[in-house]
Amino acid sequence: MPISWLRRFWTPAHAAAVVALAALPVLLASSPYYIFLLNTIAVFAMLALGLQLVLGYGGVLQLGYAGFFGLGAYTSAILSTQHGWPFPAAFLAAMVVAVAGAVVMSPIVRLRDVNFAMATFVFGLILELVYNQWSAMTNGPIGFRGIPAPRLFGVTVLDPQHYYYLLFAALLAEYVLIFRLLHSPFGTALRAMRENETACRTSGIDVTRVKVTLLLVSSAIAGAAGSLLAHMNGFISPPTFGWSTSVALLMMVVLGGVRSLPGALVGAAVIRLVIERTSVLGQHSNIVFGVALVLFMAFLPTGLAGLAGGITAKLPRPAWLGPRSVTP
Amino acid sequence: MSELLGLLVFGLAIGSIYSLVAIGFSMIYRATGLLHFAHPDLMMIGGMIGYTLATRTAMPMPLLFVCSGLAVAALSWLIDRFGFRPMRRQGALLNLIIATIGWSIILVNVALFVWGTAPLSYPEPYLPKGRTIAGIVIVPQNLAMLAVGLASMVALQLFFARTVTGQALRATAENPVAAQLMGIRVERMMSLTFLLSGFLAGGAGVLVASIVYANFDLGLIGVKSFAAAVLGGFGQVGGAMVGGLVLGLVETIGAFYVSSAYKDIIAYTLLILILLGRPQGLLGSARSRPD
Amino acid sequence: MTAPALETLGVSKRFEGLVAVDGVDLAVEPGEVRGIVGPNGAGKTTLFNLVSGLYAATAGRIRLGGRDVTDASPHARAAARLGRTYQTPQVFPELSVFDNVAVGLAAARPPSLRDALAGRRSRRREALGEVEAALGFARLPADLGRLAGALSFAEQKRLELARALISRPAVLLLDEPAAGLNRAEIDVLVALIGEIRERGTTVVLIEHNMRLVMGLCGRITVLDFGKKIAEGTADEVRRDPRVIAAYLGRSAGAHV
Numbered sequence: 001m002p003i004s005w006l007r008r009f010w011t012p013a014h015a016a017a018v019v020a021l022a023a024l025p026v027l028l029a030s031s032p033y034y035i036f037l038l039n040t041i042a043v044f045a046m047l048a049l050g051l052q053l054v055l056g057y058g059g060v061l062q063l064g065y066a067g068f069f070g071l072g073a074y075t076s077a078i079l080s081t082q083h084g085w086p087f088p089a090a091f092l093a094a095m096v097v098a099v100a101g102a103v104v105m106s107p108i109v110r111l112r113d114v115n116f117a118m119a120t121f122v123f124g125l126i127l128e129l130v131y132n133q134w135s136a137m138t139n140g141p142i143g144f145r146g147i148p149a150p151r152l153f154g155v156t157v158l159d160p161q162h163y164y165y166l167l168f169a170a171l172l173a174e175y176v177l178i179f180r181l182l183h184s185p186f187g188t189a190l191r192a193m194r195e196n197e198t199a200c201r202t203s204g205i206d207v208t209r210v211k212v213t214l215l216l217v218s219s220a221i222a223g224a225a226g227s228l229l230a231h232m233n234g235f236i237s238p239p240t241f242g243w244s245t246s247v248a249l250l251m252m253v254v255l256g257g258v259r260s261l262p263g264a265l266v267g268a269a270v271i272r273l274v275i276e277r278t279s280v281l282g283q284h285s286n287i288v289f290g291v292a293l294v295l296f297m298a299f300l301p302t303g304l305a306g307l308a309g310g311i312t313a314k315l316p317r318p319a320w321l322g323p324r325s326v327t328p
Numbered sequence: 329m330s331e332l333l334g335l336l337v338f339g340l341a342i343g344s345i346y347s348l349v350a351i352g353f354s355m356i357y358r359a360t361g362l363l364h365f366a367h368p369d370l371m372m373i374g375g376m377i378g379y380t381l382a383t384r385t386a387m388p389m390p391l392l393f394v395c396s397g398l399a400v401a402a403l404s405w406l407i408d409r410f411g412f413r414p415m416r417r418q419g420a421l422l423n424l425i426i427a428t429i430g431w432s433i434i435l436v437n438v439a440l441f442v443w444g445t446a447p448l449s450y451p452e453p454y455l456p457k458g459r460t461i462a463g464i465v466i467v468p469q470n471l472a473m474l475a476v477g478l479a480s481m482v483a484l485q486l487f488f489a490r491t492v493t494g495q496a497l498r499a500t501a502e503n504p505v506a507a508q509l510m511g512i513r514v515e516r517m518m519s520l521t522f523l524l525s526g527f528l529a530g531g532a533g534v535l536v537a538s539i540v541y542a543n544f545d546l547g548l549i550g551v552k553s554f555a556a557a558v559l560g561g562f563g564q565v566g567g568a569m570v571g572g573l574v575l576g577l578v579e580t581i582g583a584f585y586v587s588s589a590y591k592d593i594i595a596y597t598l599l600i601l602i603l604l605g606r607p608q609g610l611l612g613s614a615r616s617r618p619d
Numbered sequence: 620m621t622a623p624a625l626e627t628l629g630v631s632k633r634f635e636g637l638v639a640v641d642g643v644d645l646a647v648e649p650g651e652v653r654g655i656v657g658p659n660g661a662g663k664t665t666l667f668n669l670v671s672g673l674y675a676a677t678a679g680r681i682r683l684g685g686r687d688v689t690d691a692s693p694h695a696r697a698a699a700r701l702g703r704t705y706q707t708p709q710v711f712p713e714l715s716v717f718d719n720v721a722v723g724l725a726a727a728r729p730p731s732l733r734d735a736l737a738g739r740r741s742r743r744r745e746a747l748g749e750v751e752a753a754l755g756f757a758r759l760p761a762d763l764g765r766l767a768g769a770l771s772f773a774e775q776k777r778l779e780l781a782r783a784l785i786s787r788p789a790v791l792l793l794d795e796p797a798a799g800l801n802r803a804e805i806d807v808l809v810a811l812i813g814e815i816r817e818r819g820t821t822v823v824l825i826e827h828n829m830r831l832v833m834g835l836c837g838r839i840t841v842l843d844f845g846k847k848i849a850e851g852t853a854d855e856v857r858r859d860p861r862v863i864a865a866y867l868g869r870s871a872g873a874h875v
Binding site: 059061107108111113114115117118119121122123125126129130133247250254286287289290291292293294297298301 | 357361363411414415420421422423424425426427429430431432433434436437438441551554555558590592593596597599600603604
């Protein structure tokens with residue numbers, strides 16, 4: 001009798017985590033700075049999960065992810081500011097536009113790995129250039145201000161603590177959805193594709209379609225995160241949606257451990273904290289990233305999740321393989 | 329007309345720079361399957377080292393080219409030897425590619441640290457100066473770049489075709505497993521690849537930096553070399569050459585007649601369209617690959 | 620007149636100067652067990668790769684049950700009820716036995732996003748039933764949670780077979796199914812192929828084990844250097860001078 005995925009999700013560990021995370025802002029209530037930091041981490045956690053899905057689980061070398069983040073942010077910003085769209089509509093439009101961007105990019109899925117990676121990288125560059133150059137729409141390098149706080153169910157969400165709950169809800173929904181996806185035949189197909197694409201093809205799996213689906217889903221996530229960021233800060237600017245952010249996101253997935261959902265969350269938190277702290281170093285803060293990337297890839301390719309799992313599992317099997325659908 | 333000619337020369341000149349970096353990039357990909365994200369930054373380092381040498385020693389341009397080339401060759405070799413080679417045993421290509429991203433960041437920050445943020449101009453004697461010959465404005469620097477670029481390419485072609493080492497290198501790039509079975513020391517060939525591509529990148533850096541400026545973000549120009557490499561047929565050295573020249577021309581003419589602000593977007597979009605329409609590039613042969 | 624279960628019409632495959640398969644005409648009737656034999660390098664596996672869509676044919680057409688699939692992708696051909704196993708068992712080592720076989724269901728029910736999110740528990744139960752049935756048919760213990768990588772070579776071959784069979788293919792391509800098996804395992808294989816045939820599946824197999832081929836196959840097609848050099852019953856083929864020459868000629872030299 002197969003375990004329903006829902007039951008598999010609500011393990012004690014997951015339940016405890018959800019409760020703890022929900023209680024977090026209460027604990028930090030005294031410091032607005034920490035709440036702000038927490039909210040930023042939440043947004044990036046959404047992105048990290050999305051990238052984990054497409055890159056970690058799907059093996060799709062999406063190197064331009066921040067660009068889609070930007071599509072969502074700017075869409076939501078422009079529609080709500082200049083066309084008076086209410087938040088829910090702007091939020092949905094943000095996701096739609098991000099997905100549209102992925103649709104435009106989707107023909108490249110049939111390219112070989114290397115060409116594909118390059119294409120996503122360049123696509124990200126193009127988007128960043130567009131945000132910088134198309135001043136008429138995006139206001140260019142100076143950034144876009146005056147984005148209104150979201151108004152939901154008649155309430156304007158101004159207090160960062162309340163905004164946290166909005167983000168938390170979005171993050172939880174996303175996590176659950178991805179979890180669901182991974183514990184379905186679709187998820188099995190993903191794991192099989194990673195091991196042997198040819199066998200998948202002749203078994204009836206449309207590998208290209210699966211990869212495109214991943215691209216679209218992850219782009220929708222990025223778009224949603226973008227919208228949430230825009231309305232949270234009231235201000236957005238192009239550098240947030242460029243290559244350095246794509247690299248930071250990559251680092252989050254790598255650090256947390258490829259193919260680990262909790263790992264992506266941990267990675268997001270750690271990297272965001274590192275970014276905040278090392279901005280003290282000024283221009284040279286980035287080098288920490290560079291060195292960390294190199295070291296992690298060389299010595300700890302399975303990330304922190306791998307480290308955690310490695311204590312119990314034997315080498316050289318990668319420790320965090322994602323869900324195994326073992327039927328009891 | 330003379331304007332067009334001037335544009336043409338400049339386009340080819342900047343194109344030959346793209347070519348030099350693209351060739352190195354292609355070579356590395358061919359030999360190791362690696363997308364070397366830090367390669368354009370090696371070019372940047374070459375430009376910076378060239379700056380230091382130019383200001384300290386005032387050596388002639390060709391010597392500058394060679395010295396920077398050698399320095400960057402060594403750097404490239406070191407990064408491979410201690411950064412990549414140990415990782416090759418593990419197998420995961422994605423990890424290697426991500427590691428190159430890390431190296432790219434490291435190189436940029438090192439440049440920032442050593443040379444600071446301000447763009448540095450090469451000393452007077454090295455800067456491009458235009459001269460009017462028969463009513464056409466010619467910038468000797470550009471012609472020199474073009475000449476150096478073409479000479480390097482010709483030398484490379486000869487190297488690959490006529491020398492034993494060159495052929496061994498090509499064989500390794502084509503099929504490392506078969507090459508190994510034939511007795512070719514694959515690791516040595518890969519090291520040689522990194523040396524050679526590093527040399528080209530370093531030299532290219534000097535050329536670029538002398539006409540633009542020496543700065544930590546020079547690598548961005550190198551990113552266009554990716555486009556050049558793909559344009560010509562990724563992995564094909566001859567294609568990288570052609571791709572670079574074509575890109576240089578398209579970009580220069582596009583910037584002049586369309587819009588210089590959007591020239592990068594034009595270049596990149598062209599790249600993606602080429603990838604889609606003709607993934608094997610302009611010179612690549614259409615191969616029906618087994619999946 | 621029903622169309623042949625599998626047909627290739629003048630199919631060729633050229634690789635930059637090397638012609639691996641040269642104008643092969645094949646017509647396998649429904650319910651047949653057809654053997655494809657030939658010396659090493661004759662192009663047999665390449666032919667299979669062409670039929671399953673992993674290679675694009677340089678020339679010629681391929682038809683499954685009368686339908687032209689020459690331009691169809693491998694997964695589309697799987698959906699058209701073409702199954703296949705490989706020379707070395709292509710299993711998913713890090714996946715469980717259950718998952719390995721369940722992947723085979725994709726031919727009948729491609730994994731989709733919508734299904735994933737809206738999937739009902741009953742569908743999972745169905746899948747479980749079908750996987751258990753396929754494993755039983757392939758004479759494998761229903762040790763569903765075991766990792767495929769932990770299975771023996773022969774078990775992996777049967778696992779791959781179970782995966783190919785679960786979606787009830789109309790045509791099944793078996794590439795050297797007996798390779799690496801001992802006598803007892805080959806006997807099981809023979810019985811299995813017989814049962815597969817009884818279920819209505821057309822079987823085409825590449826084999827070097829001549830006893831197996833002669834015993835199992837109604838008709839045999841012989842390839843050499845990419846061309847079809849003979850075709851007929853076991854007896855006809857055995858006595859064909861061209862076939863003898865091809866094998867003798869090859870074995871006289873180095874064993875490739």
